Amino acid sequence: MAVKYVPYYPEPLEGQAILDNFSRTRRTLKYRDANRAIERVKRGMPLYETLKVETVGENKNDNLIIRGECLSACAYLKDRGVKVDLVYIDPPFASGADYAKKIYIRRNPELAEAIAKAEAELNDEELQNFEEKMYGDIWDKERYLNWMYENLCAIKSVMSETASIYVHLDWHIGHYVKILMDEIFGEDNFRNEIIWHYANKIPDKRKPLFTNCSDFILLYNKSNDQIFNIQYKQIKPHKRAKETKINGVKQSVRDENGNVLYEEFDQSMLDNVWNIPSLAGSSKEKHEIDYVTQKPEALLERIIKASSNEGMIVADFFGGSGVTAAVATKLGRKFIHCDIGINSVQTARDRLIANGAAFDILEIKDGVTFYRNxxxxxxxxxxxxxxxxxxxxxxxxxxxxxxxxxxxxxxxxxxxxxxxxxxxxxxxxxxxxxxxxxxxxxxxxxxxxxxxxxxxxxxxxxxxxxxxxxxxxxxxxxxxxxxxxxIVVEDYAEYTFGEASDELVSGWRVKIDKIISDRVLRRIDEYNQKSIDNDKATIKISQNGLELIELVALDCVSNEGAWHSDAEIKIDKLGYMIKNGVKTKDFWNGSIYSEKKPLRLKIRNICGDESVYKLGD
Ligand SMILES: C[S@@+](CC[C@H](N)C(=O)[O-])C[C@H]1O[C@@H](n2cnc3c(N)ncnc32)[C@H](O)[C@@H]1O
Structure with missing residues (x-):
């Protein structure tokens, strides 16, 4: 139940989105159910109870990962008086697709070394995996536009006066959203339509059409007083005659002997057509992060550099893989990453830890995020x-x-x-x-x-x-x-823990002996049933089930409240360990070590469900 409703009714704007609607007091884009959205906007954004579930590092910049809906995240920020300086969103496109995540069975520690050799040559497709739905992008237009209208109004209500918003869409629904944005932000505050052209898309010869290999990004400002840092692109060096103006007339600059002087250029101002390859499966970025609709860092780098300065807050309310937050961190900005799915929150979290970021993770109790997504x-x-x-x-x-x-x-x-x-x-x-x-x-x-x-x-x-x-x-x-x-049922785990006196390592050791995850096993059973029906290979899970673990972590600070990882091992899809965010070429041996006495153990299974176990009394 919402704690209260936070007002965000848009103020009337000057200008015109559609001729004859000067005052903007009425909706310009009329469609079935449009008035229902207005009623909800009039009521306000629902503010829900919010729980801090994890702290990573010393979060001096107040960086946030928020698990919840865009609307509830905006209510939280508005209620706290937080204003953001730049927004990039890449919401569902109404593409008619369901997006799924590939879930990889990890190597069982007991067998890791033996099978590593045999599997060394396998590519990702040949590893044992199954799929799980993450989010659906199937809408009717009216429902989508109502939903988007509310989200955009909510986002506007937390933007600072100098803020910009970049909305990433494509041909499916983008042109309708342009009209919504004219209505919400004002046509006068429209700045650019950026075409993101990814020429690396492989044309499909079965479709006798021009291959769609572009998305577009609409740039609006909240006001006239925007931040914009001109960006340049590298070009082939070339010489051009130096010019000057004399009495308002352009003239070439010459030396004392009358020779025309030249200057060399290797940069030109960036225009609105951006040629950046999309992330193919083979690219390093995609291989490491592996989020289905993941966008390239190069795209966000341009946006963040152009429309924010160091120390400013960059927000992405449909954050997915955490690309915006990751690039913001690299460029010295603060970030707010919001997403409805547990997979996004975990992917972004792990990515940001690897980038050395400090942040808090909040969970909004909005009734939508009870389970994975x-x-x-x-x-x-x-x-x-x-x-x-x-x-x-x-x-x-x-x-x-x-x-x-x-x-x-x-x-x-x-x-x-x-x-x-x-x-x-x-x-x-x-x-x-x-x-x-x-x-x-x-x-x-x-x-x-x-x-x-x-x-x-x-x-x-x-x-x-x-x-x-x-x-x-x-x-x-x-x-x-x-x-x-x-719905929330913990996984069952057997483990032993004690001082690691007999090891080469000093400190404490927790050894995981067994895990049983009904939630994952049920998925695997469904997959196996389909495989049997289609005469395909099935997935077999060992007695101790350790290949169902994606991450283990220890908290040595407290055995309740927000989680704090003092030691953490993530097992990547090839079975290699990422220790406290640092990649290694070692396989996991089933144990995790900490310097101080651990008070809690966290185990994340390969589908993203996390269970926490108290150690000792
Ligand atoms: C196209 S993806 C974003 C991809 C992201 N730009 C990246 O590069 O990784 C859209 C994301 O929106 C999330 N999402 C869908 N509905 C949402 C909502 N109402 N509030 C917040 N996030 C939502 C989905 O879980 C998904 O991760």
Whole structure:
């Protein structure tokens, strides 16, 4: 439940996005449901409880990784009075695709050396892996634009007066978003459309069309008072006659003998067409980070250098692999990385640790980020509602139905966690359920079940139902959060720990003997079942399951509260250890060492679920 709503209603702008709308007090882009977004914007951004889950290093710059939705992150920042100086966002493009992460089974420490040799020549594709959905990018245009409108208004409300915003999109929806941005930021504050051209894309001969190998990035400023540092690109050196103006007329500069003087150029001002290769699987950047929609650092370098100065705050509210935060750190800027998915937060975290950054990780309790990501939470939820079955005869508004002898078939509504606008059960949604969804139900329906995440005033909704539901169908309200709490189940681990007196290393040693992760094993079972059906090789997991571990860490400071890693080992997909952010060419031996006595052990499995175990009393 939101703690409160933070105002962010846009101020009317001067200028014109569409002729005849001078005052900007009305929406310029009209489409179905556009007014619903306005109602939500009028209500304010929902502010949720926020928990600090980790601190990395001495975070003097107040750098942040926020796990949560863009809207909730902006509410948090606005409530705290934080203003950002530069925003880059690369939101879902409405591309019609589902994005998945490849999950690699690691080497089992007991077998590592033996299989290392045999596998040394394997490429990534040949390693044992399976896929897991990370986020979906399938929208209808209206829903996308409403969602984007709210996000852009929220972002604007936390931008400083001199801030710039770069919005990265492509042909799918970008032109509609340009109109939204004219409306929100003002056409007069539009600065550039940057074309990112990646010529390394391989054309598909089966498609008789021009190959799409560009995205575009829209640049707007909050006001006229923007920061912009001219950027240059390297060009082939060439000579040009030196020129000067005499009485307003251009003339060549000559020496005392009348010879024209030349100057050499090897740089020219950067224009709006940027030729930067996209990250092919073979590139070092992609190979190391491996995030599905990862953008090149070179792209962000130009943006951050042009529109911010050292010490300023650079924010990315759809941060993905953490590219913006990583480049901001390298260029001496502060960062805010926000993303809804656990995979993004972990990828960015590990990348930033390797870059030597200090930061805090916050988790927003917004009801969407209960599990790895909203797609997986939705899938899981459906399995957790006892008796819920698909019911093809019902409209797709209903998630399915529950059947019992007394009430018969009860249609069930579940808010769509992929669409934050459905999270709040308010009078508008209740009205829609009563007036639009219930009239189409079969005549013998006795009850409908409506799950909710947020509700501002339960009594108000119940009164509304009493006054407006003139059918005989009972409406039962249920709190979805009670089920969501059940979703998080820790992995089981067996380990031993003690002083590492018998080792070459001094200090403490924790040895992991076994891990059982139902969450990962269930995924592998699903994969194996499909493989058997398709006559493909299956994945076998050893008795001790250590190949399911991606990261182990020790906290020697406290056994509760925000996590602090004093020692950390990440196992990369080839099985090599990354120790405290530093790559090695060694395989993991199943143990982790610390100088001080460890108080907590953290194990992250290959799907990204983290479990924490207290060591000792
Ligand atoms: C195209 S990717 C960003 C890639 C990133 N620029 C990079 O280079 O790695 C979009 C990201 O938006 C995240 N996302 C989707 N909906 C979101 C929301 N409502 N709030 C915050 N993040 C969201 C997804 O999890 C995904 O990581």
């Amino acid at each position: 909203p797609i997986q939470t939705m899938e899981k939820l459906k399995t957790l509602i006892t008796g819920l079955k698909n019911e093809d005869s019902l409209d797709k508004f209903w998630e399915g139905a529950i059947e019992d002898p007394k009430k018969g078939v009860s249609p069930v509504y579940i808010p769509n966690l992929l669409d934050s606008s459905t999270r709040l059960l308010d009078l508008v949604l209740m009205n829609r359920i009563i007036k639009e969804a219930m009239p189409d139900l079969p005549e013998d329906t006795k009850r409908v079940i409506v799950y909710y995440i947020d509700i501002i005033d339960l009594k108000e909704i119940e009164d509304f139902i009493r006054d407006n539901n003139d059918t005989l169908i009972e409406i039962e309200l249920r709190d979805l959060k009670e089920i969501l709490d059940e």
